Amino acid sequence: MTGLTTFRRDPVATAFAGAFALLPSSAAVIFYSQGFFLGPVTEEFGWSRSQFMGTVTMALIALAVLYPLVGRLGDRFGARRVLVPGILLFGFGMMSLSLVGDNLPLYAVLTILIGMAGVVQSPLLYSMVVAHRAPLRSRGKLIAICTTGVPLGNMAIPPLVVWLIAEFGWRGARVGLGLAILFCALPVALMFMGDARERIKSVSEKTRSAALSVISRRPGVLLLSAIFLSGLALNGFLVSLVPMVTDRGLLPSDAARILVVAAVAGVFGRIGAGWLLDRVQKPQIGVLWYIAGTIGIGLSFYPGGTLVLTIGSICLGLALGAETELGAYYTSRFYDRKHFGEVLGLLSCCYTIGGALGGQMFSVFFDQFGDYVLASIVAAVLVAVSAVLLLALPPYPTLSDDQAH
Template sequence: MKTSRMFYGWWVVIASIMGMIISQGPVLVFTFGIFMKPLSAEFGWSRSQVSLALTIAILTAAIFTPWIGRLIDRKGARQVAIPALLLFGVGIMSLGLLPANLVLFYIAFAVIGLLSTGGTPTPYAMAVNCWFIRRRGLALGLSMAGIGLGAALLPMLAQHAVAALGWRWAYVVMGLVIVLGAGGVAWKLQNKPADLGLFPDNQPTASGLPHSPDKVGLNAGRALRSRTFWLIGAAFFLAALAINGCSVHFVPLLTDRGVPAGEAARIASIIGIALIIGRVGAGYLLDYLFAPFVTVFFFIGPVIGILLLYSGATGVTAMICAALIGLGVGAEVDLIAYLIARYFGLRAFGEIYGYLFGLFCLGTAFGPLLMGVGQTLTGSYDAVLLLFACCMVVACVLMLFVGRYPDLHALQKGSTVSPPASHALSGSSAS
């Protein structure tokens, strides 16, 4: 008796989850707060000085991510992601050798930022978008939920490693985790169905020939000239500035309020758990509802969470803050991927994603720096927290002006780039 086999696209999702667990966000951003005080204590640097290293790393990633995206468009997700992860793991291990030299500290993080670019969501989002059309939102949400798993697990692993082995060996442990995880990614990640003689969604075309959704859409130049691109980019820059700024400093903020480091790390891990819920929940809703409205819904949570942090949250209230902020973090990356597929198509997905993710990285870079500078200058995070709440409100407003989904086939043939201003509440099937 012939048994049914799981659609290979779901294996691609599983490989993407593994890749996302050990990606730039969980490894660099979400564990950085664990290393912040040990680095400050050993070298005598202020938090703003230490935070600048992460800013440099993310800025470097922002600069090179569009180039990596172009490389993915030409070579394929698998060919870029696997060697990049191995190099990223070795780079993280090398941080255990850092000397007491601030300039070398910044140079090391610039190199790490460059090595992290292939381990961003770009290759996985490209692969998943090629494998799925009808269930694209859910598939993206599940694959990007790996960031949530990483954000929940890696800070606790880093905290235990720092406590047991010191921060230097903790970096070695983190690097080894990345190298081992790269093997899991290599196991099942494939670029697109046509490479295996399969079809998106496991649905054969009328001609019986593999369909390539990566051939439909705008080139990067036309996307960059559109109003839609810059509305989306500005909204996610502001969201990344606020949400990731709070996430990186969440542990130091709580310990400043008298919360023990171990408990603070456990509370911060709720961000990762909520991130998973946000990823999967946003992905599911994207298949049924208008994507900008889904985006606004998931941006409202961090507004409330940041305001609660400003009010002096600890204990249970801090857990609620972590959950609300985590929901926003959870929706970001897969929302960007889905919005690109719906508004610009997959023809130049990697490069367009690279530019938008670069803007997202700029926010991620400057958010923690602003938090660190605010704390250094005033001894408190309060002023920056208020600023971040305002940023999230503006991001919500920008997303309401994005407009309805365009006809990608018509745009590709040369009609106007900017979609009309009226909204569509449905139309979840991708062109």
């Protein structure tokens, strides 16, 4: 029993378990898979595409707003007590969509509630536990391993949904997604996500700033601003990448391959960010990924074919992959662990809202000017501004010996 308990609390095992749990993340289930349900559902009920996607947008906004609250609940009650009921609601809620008929208001309400429950299936609480357990020398790397489950799930969930719809219809696919959530996340939450709260209470961290003062302190203002602006620019560009590719006369299959390349680069972006953050003890190291994002957007102006766009998508994927990792690591270094979830929740909220507004920004620019050139220029400038904000971060607070282990 002692050996099993030690394994369940081991930071490396916790990181890999968290990655497995995040394969059916809220991003993969709510955002990346919705395009495959759009056609079958709207054809069966006669809804417009804007009506269907409107429910998804509302669900994402509800999810974003709840990030700080869920983070605070995790700080107060421990990650497991928040994860388990949230996972159950998310999984069974997804299955319940298979029972909805031609009733758009009911479908919208259920989708919003599912989005609210889905906030637990984000890196927020999983990375919180990893950060609390991991020693300083490997904290960045282990957080990166944990959050890598998100891009891996973004690659795996869409093909799974396509297969489920082909074999069992869209209703069966909803049930399949719900089962995937319960199968991957629930055992991990029960086995690996306990006891972090007790460990936090035993650690004295008087040198850190409190979460409630995050807006008024220099690191908080800089991080919130950088995360919001980069989320708006990078995610807005990513959402618009497919029409950019097809507008150049390339095939949709070319666009799909470019997106896959970006997702794969995102995995390496996270791992690379973790590796460097552990070795370079200066917060300015995060600028490297924003530079990569600026280059990725800039390459979209070059009148080349798939090769140039692929290289640009690699740079974009590296930057997007590091975003979550940077937020979690910076939170663990600048703020008291007792408020880790709340601070990271604020950052996640800003990032998600920024991403939602970014897609809208690119659409507005296209409607006004007939292309994405000006929107891309604005996005590149915003990412560059984010890099400048990270350059202005102060040094990490000095840690005592018990804080570093």
